[in-house]
Amino acid sequence: MSEFLLEMKNISKSFSGVKALDGIHLKVRRGECVGLCGENGAGKSTLMKVLSAVYPYGSWEGEILWEGRELKASSIRETEKAGIAIIHQELMMVPHLSVAENIFLGSEISNRGFLDYDAMNARAQDLLAKLNVHDINPALPALNYSGGKQQLIEIAKALNKDAKLLILDEPTSALTATEIRTLLDLIKNLKAEGLACVYISHKLEEVAEISDTVTVIRDGTHIGTRPIGELTTAGIVTMMVGREMKNLYPKEDHAIGGVVLEARNVSCWDVTNPERKVVDDVSFQIRKGEILGIAGLVGAGRTELVSTLFGAYPGSHRGSVHLDGREITIRSPRDAVKAGICMVPEDRKRSGILPIIGVGHNMTISVLNRFAAFGLIDEHEELAQIQAEILRLKIKTADPMLPIASLSGGNQQKAVLSKMMLPDPRILILDEPTRGVDVGAKYEIYKLIFALAKAGVAVLMVSSELTEVLGISDRVLVIGEGRLRGDFVNDNLTQEHVLAAALGQTTQMA
């Protein structure tokens, strides 16, 4: 028997002449976890698609050895049968089917063509118990459970198929801190039982915690594979970007003026469960030129809070917003933009981009009237503005009229930022502005945020990455379970401080 469960040798893959992968190696032992790191577009997903035969044998070059024998799979069914299971970033649950039905989707237990629900429920219970999960009822619809729980259900589904290798693609991007903890512990247990895994994540602390070796790829080429003991997270970043990233946060001095916006006693109720309060009596102020970070765990009510300020919260809500000391009424995003409040939403794909519309037209959609007389757009003027923005934000696109969906995540995000900067807002709300954005584009987005603050814009930034919040904010609000749990000046503030406040362990106000 071979020493390795999986050996991918010299894998290359081209798309219409452009090399996406060029001579990549990846080796995984039984019971080992390999961290796979690289910027967005480095080729991680392509590599995993080669492995799972989304790109069938023959459409790429190189060799895959699975348990010592060459694997020539032509479909995902074959690789699943061999024991390779992928858990995608976006969960593939069918929300209205029960947990058990989801686990057995495609491999139902049946008796003469009729589903054997008792057997499936019992087996699902066993699988979940194996994962040390006891609070999931397999007979209930999957939508009853949070993202973290659904992640566990996906793993149970993989175990049901006797997976020997589990590929986790950004599994924690939508999970709360406790859910991440549970998942990481679970992976460690599974490792101890001999399951191998490939862990793809931008969250290097997680990679460092559970991986035995780390493989870094950049622009489709193999940069290096090293045991985790020889690496620091800073070292991984350096390998990923190919240059020393000394300063992740390009801090610039900016003057902070008087209070621009004040939110008083904002409360929101859940859309689907109107009894539940998701934001509970939150008040705060933001000043001219200030970068105010909003930290908290996923689900703490941060997005609900800021979308209420922007007039975009669909559920019932209460509270008042004061601009320059005068109360304003914001009933819709349109009112907000008019009042000088803009927001870059959390979910870029769902609520940020107009996918089949050109990049340029995406950027100008909020300010079209500026280029129009009697409703007719002066394309000349519009194009001039678009090109200036593309240059200023360093958006990489072959043509400003290319559909935005064909751009990388970082460039899409820059275009969405541009859209919300063009109306010259006085208050700019950024909800997770760097989610799914690679390190290089992140740096540029931070630079933009500082430039905005310097120009006197009040920036309100919600982020789940504590290092980011601490790296760029002047002041940090901590929200926990819908309540304001802390309002700290960002001076020697540590992650522990913020996390403790978010979890409700301290109540002091700085």
Added chain:
Amino acid sequence: MTNMNLRKFLSENKIVALLIVVGLIWALFGYLTYNADTGVSGFLTARNFSNLLRQMAITGILAAAMVFVIVAGEIDLSVGSLLGLLGGIAAILDVVYGWPLAGTISFVLLAGAALGLMNGWLTAYLGIPSFIVTLGGQLAFRGAVLGLTGGITIAPVSPSLRYIGQGYLPGWFGNGCAIALFLLLAFMAFRTRRKRLQHSLRVPTPVMEVMKLVGIGVLILGFVLVLNSYQGIPVPVLVLLFVLGIFTIIAKGTVFGRYIYAVGSNAEATRLSGVNTNLVKMVVFGLMGLMAALAGLTTTARLAAGTPSAGFGGELDAIASCFIGGTSMRGGVGSVIGALVGALIMASLDNGMSMLGVDTFWQQIIKGIILVIAVYLDIISSGVKRL
């Protein structure tokens, strides 16, 4: 490689591909209706061409507005009945009450816009799916026209109203229009090119550009000469061309048009960009109602009577024209000219098959099959699944 290039060219210039289809259909009918004794093909005469265009005018007027409805991600199933209702009202005002033409036209157009806005309001502001709202409208409007007319044909309408549906424009007027249109298109092409160059954007080669203009010029010239050699441009065709021009400008050059495509591409993102998406949708339905009114007036004028069954099934012809013309079911994609060529294809099939004496039931079967094939061809030529 040339195969790939051709495919790319056709998927980027869908309209050319559609015109080739029109050419093929015409060639086929021309061949099938060829009479060896006279040496003339019945289908390919100026008279038939004039009839064909007049037949497609009503579907075309509806299709032009339907494109916006579908691009905005909605559907309107009520326009056939709405056309019938408004055509019936026009006939009643004209025949029974003897209203002057201007009064009849203004009232019918206003009523159409108002009913369309009502559909839009129910859809956008009350959140009732447009499929349901307009399915209800289909039943209710048809019922209303039956009630108003008492189920009988109202005739004869005044000569001035009849002119809208049956009249022809004098030859000199047609020639003048053609020259003005060509000059306008040439000027716009030149201006666009200059601006794109100024911003160092991709432009077609000068040869391509000139060829395109020459192609358009020949089309316009041929169009007018053929029609003038019969009796001149039919009034409904001129109306349709105006609608085409105005709707194309709305789609490509106005803030409102941009919003329609944005709403269809991602309504939530558009709303979060500060656009009043509900208003956009409501106005789109308002335009649809306005065009149903125009189509209703034209129908009554053409038949010289208001009939309670006018426009029956008209919504389906309009929707089919949009899809044949490359409009996406998911919204966000579609062009007015494409939908009109789609309507031309449908009208050509109707006309040609009737001329050949094909049974009506066969006509329907064939049109149904062609619709499905056309959309399938569009899917494989663009390389993207639309659903």
